[in-house]
Amino acid sequence: xxxxxxxxxxxxxxxxxxxxxxxxxxxxxxxxxxxxxxxxxxxxxxxxxxxxxxxxxxxxxxxxxxxxxxxxxxxxxxxxxxxxxxxxxxxxxxxxxxxxxxxxxxxxxxxxxxxxxxxxxxxxxxxxxxxxxxxxxxxxxxxxxxxxx
Numbered sequence: 001x002x003x004x005x006x007x008x009x010x011x012x013x014x015x016x017x018x019x020x021x022x023x024x025x026x027x028x029x030x031x032x033x034x035x036x037x038x039x040x041x042x043x044x045x046x047x048x049x050x051x052x053x054x055x056x057x058x059x060x061x062x063x064x065x066x067x068x069x070x071x072x073x074x075x076x077x078x079x080x081x082x083x084x085x086x087x088x089x090x091x092x093x094x095x096x097x098x099x100x101x102x103x104x105x106x107x108x109x110x111x112x113x114x115x116x117x118x119x120x121x122x123x124x125x126x127x128x129x130x131x132x133x134x135x136x137x138x139x140x141x142x143x144x145x146x147x148x149x
Contacts, residue, residue: 021046021047023046028044028046028059029044030042030043030044030061031043031044033060035145035146036135036136036144036145036146037060037068037136037145038066038067038068038145039145040062040063040066041060041061041062041063041066042060042061043058043059043060043061044058044059045057045058046058046059046127048132049132050130050132050133050134051132051133051134052132052133053131053132053133054131054132055129055130055131055132056129056130056131056132056134057127057128057129058127058128058129059082059125059126059127059128060125060126060128061123061124061125062084062086062120062123062124062125062126063120063123064120064121064122064123065119065120065121066119066120066124067094067117067118067119067120068117068118068119069094069117069138069139069140069143070091070092070093070094070115070116070117070138070139070140070143071115071116071117071136071137071138071139071143072112072113072114072115072116072136072137072139073110073112073113073134073135073136073137074112074113074133074134074135074137075112075130075131075132075133075134075135076109076110076111076112076130076131077108077109077110077112077128077130078107078108078109078128078129078130079102079107079108079109079110079126079127079128080105080106080107080126080127080128081102081103081104081105081106081107081124081125081126082104082125082126082127083104083123083124083125084104084120084122084123084124084125085101085102085103085104085106085120085121085122085124086101086102086118086119086120086124086126087099087100087101087102087118087119087120087121088100088102088108088116088117088118089116089117089118090114090115090116091115091116091117092115092139092140093117094117094119096119099117115139
């Protein structure tokens with residue numbers, strides 16, 4: 001009976017191991033960014049699917065001079081800057097004279113519905129994570145790249 005209880009206690013660990021994801025940076029397969037962002041970004045999905053219910057993790061690479069127009073998200077946004085730096089501002093108009101610089105190692109959290117924008121002055125790599133389904137709504141619909149890409 002003790003052996004059976006011990007075996008049963010190990011079952012949850014086996015289930016967790018089936019969902020494990022382990023990869024090295026040089027094994028990542030980067031592709032184009034999503035159509036919801038201006039062209040030029042690159043993306044790799046590390047875990048999950050941001051379009052579905054549940055957790056997801058992704059990395060994005062932005063070239064120098066990249067801009068994301070003011071927008072908001074239906075869920076909280078969590079971003080860690082892995083390399084380079086990004087600039088984040090709040091509001092309905094992209095103003096490169098305002099905002100904050102988030103350097104490599106920095107983190108930002110945007111609550112759902114917060115109007116914000118971003119830009120780079122150097123190449124930057126970020127890692128984002130959250131709970132889906134995720135999305136993006138541009139404050140000015142004319143800024144939505146899905147209409148111009």
